[in-house]
Amino acid sequence: MPSANCLRNFSQLSLDATAHSTAASRFLQPRVACFSTSAARYANPQMKKKGMTAAPKKGVKTLNTKKSKGASGADAGKRPAQGERKAQRKRIVLSNNNALEVSSLKDLTKTNVLSEANEGLVMGLPEPVVDALRDVEAFKTTQGWSFFRRPAVLVRKEAIQLAKLFKAAEEAAPGKDKKTIRRILTGNRMSGKSTLLLQGLSMAFLRQWFVISLPECQDIVNAHTDYAPLEGSEPTQYTQDTYTAALLSQTLKANKAYFENAKITQKHDLAVPLPAKAKLSDLVAIGVANPEASWSVFKALWTELSQPGQPQILLAAEGLSHIMQNSEYMNADVKPIHAHDLTIVRHFVDHLSGVKQLPNGGVVLAATSKSNAPASPAMDFRIKSAEALKIQTSIPQWNPYTNGDARTMEALKDLENPKADLDILEVGGLSKEEARSIMEYYAESGMLRHQVNDGLVTEKWSLAGMGNIGELERASVRARI
Amino acid sequence: MPPRLNVSAFSRSIAFRPKPQVQWPARSALRVAPSQTRTYADDKAPAQDRSHKPSSEPIEHVSEEAAKTAQIMGEQGPDVNQGTPVEDLVKGDKEAQKNLPKVMQDALKQGKKTPAPKGSRSYSTMTTRSNEGMDMGLVDFEAVSKLPVTPGLKFEAPTLPLPKDGHVKHRYDPVVEQVTNLLMRHGKKSVAQRQMAVVLQHLRTSPIPTINPARPLLAGAPPPSHLPLNPVLYLTLAIDSVAPLLRIRAIKGAAGGGMALQMPAPLSQRQRRRTAIQWILGAASKRRNTGSGKNSLGQRVAQEMISVIEGKSGVWDRRNAVHKLGVAARANIVLPKRR
Incomplete structure (x- = not known):
């Protein structure tokens, strides 16, 4: 713990700086003692008065490069809290209340x-x-x-x-x-x-x-x-x-x-x-x-x-x-x-x-x-x-x-x-029977509005690269059209 | 004396205009090809003119036929000066009544009561879909009919009606395709298609919308509980419900004094949809983006669609403003004078 005397000397030092102004001009910029912030805090900031310049003459165009503040397009609403956006992106939803109940579905x-x-x-x-x-x-x-x-x-x-x-x-x-x-x-x-x-x-x-x-x-x-x-x-x-x-x-x-x-x-x-x-x-x-x-x-x-x-x-x-x-x-x-x-x-x-x-x-x-x-x-x-x-x-x-x-x-x-x-x-890929089974499940859930027949199964199975199940779901449920 | 025409029975039901039956014009191979030579209408004694032969005369009306028969039989037949209504002919004949058109059956059931007139508005700003009913989005569920077997065909004739996705260039729903194209920026169609998939997925998983009675949807719309399971219909209904019927064309200087003349101009169905989609997309892009990632635009578009269906969207005000202006500018329409 430095003594009080020592600290006082130190703060005096910066106040003395007014004596030799040129050498210490960069220290003088705050114009306050280094170890005291009170003056800076209480100083009234000098505001530039608005409207001091003369109004432009009528009919004379002035260049205004500033973007208008508080434009109508700016969104001033509340932002989502931290982590909320990511949580929404990563949310796992396991149920769709609109989907139909599949009556034939048995549990494991x-x-x-x-x-x-x-x-x-x-x-x-x-x-x-x-x-x-x-x-x-x-x-x-x-x-x-x-x-x-x-x-x-x-x-x-x-x-x-x-x-x-x-x-x-x-x-x-x-x-x-x-x-x-x-x-x-x-x-x-x-x-x-x-x-x-x-x-x-x-x-x-x-x-x-x-x-x-x-x-x-x-x-x-x-x-x-x-x-x-x-x-x-x-x-x-x-x-x-x-x-x-x-x-x-x-x-x-x-x-x-x-x-x-x-x-x-x-x-x-x-x-x-x-x-x-x-x-x-x-x-x-x-x-x-x-x-x-x-x-x-x-x-x-x-x-x-x-x-x-x-x-x-x-x-x-x-x-x-x-x-x-x-x-x-x-x-x-x-x-x-x-x-x-x-x-x-x-x-x-x-x-x-x-x-x-x-x-x-x-x-x-x-x-x-x-x-x-x-x-x-x-x-x-x-x-x-x-x-x-x-x-x-x-x-x-x-x-x-x-x-x-x-x-x-x-x-x-x-x-x-x-x-x-x-x-x-x-x-590997699904067989056609497996593809038919899962497509019937899609249709029973109401997600595939199509009659599941051999023609449809073969069509989607082929579109899905010989029964790749992810592509099959994409082709039949997530219509990218 | 057989009963005369009951005029009051037709008072309401006559106004009914039956929908044109959409049917495949079955072309028979046996149909006679039209003659290749054309004749003038005032040609004297053309070779094929058989209009004066007795066989080409139209078949007589039932009453006339009955009158003639009665004359031959020496009885008193029906009065030919008045027509005989069909209702009288089938009266008491249950079998024949079954074959009557639905309107007449309804009229028979209703009896002599006249239904109260519906609707009180002097003009309508609603539109109904003209030719087809609401598309239920079901594929392959209509009863298929086969064309009659025609000899000499290499392949089997197709089953009718042809499947909706049968044509490679028109296999997708026209509304979905239009929205996708309007979503597209910088020619990146697959990005637009992914956004479209997000829109449809969002519509599919969002809860059943509550309809605002002050903002009626298209007439004949299915109940809201049907919508989430049929996202394409959901989308179509939202777009068609807010689509304006007309646009205001400003004709420069035509109003005099340098004023533009506001002239309402009707829009075609595709134009109406385009306007509505652009309004909806504009409102969606102004929506607050609460999420992150590449799917957020699709989600906002879907939220806007839902708010249109629920009557919360500002797009409705826009449409009403256009319609109001259109009604005011009706006066500017100058129709050609009748001679």
């Missing part, structure tokens, strides 16, 4: 969700599942949920394949060798990859699996959330506290049924003290409330889920190519951090590549994207080789002049191995 239930009898039918999603899917942000704004009375999905051929995988994982669960089935959803743009992932999520919710879903991989790596190096990791990994806390919060909401009865069985080393008789949901709630503890809470949750007798796990991620390259984060040497060095991504990729197995069995699902995807030559190459394996043609050669990401190549190398359980699930 725990018993029939994995059955093959549903193939080619449009099935409704039950209310609790819709809530859970909303919690994990499985619905996208670009999908056409807002046209229909309530969310419903077409159980297509690929969905049946997925159901078989779920069944296989469930059947293996009680035995000794648990199964971790890993699949990458690929396919053309608008072919329904995200919706198939959503169907996988709803299967898991209905079968009471534990679901951890990364709704959009871009959000993890685009450096919009804070990050910090993880202590004691070699090579250095980075935690993302805010993101992890948000993920924990989503997981807590989505798996409500599981957390109701789940207890803490293990001892965990946490920075934040746990209350006595805490349940597992309390543990996760601590991670949500204290982002700095979120990663250790996530690890603790995983340890609990790894205990025998716990449910199967579905790990899902959307937009895979974002995490198959360098992230936007920088390390201390201002070098980009690879996405696999972020703890959450590492956790997912380890299970996708088979480095770690799901403790009680389950499914790891990753959906690629064709509309919002950075180029990832290594991933594309691995997927192409998996496709070649499927149709039994020669495996493509890696172009040595392209810059591939070595860690991605390594992580996805099981795609080239026919024995490994990492594979692609190719989402």
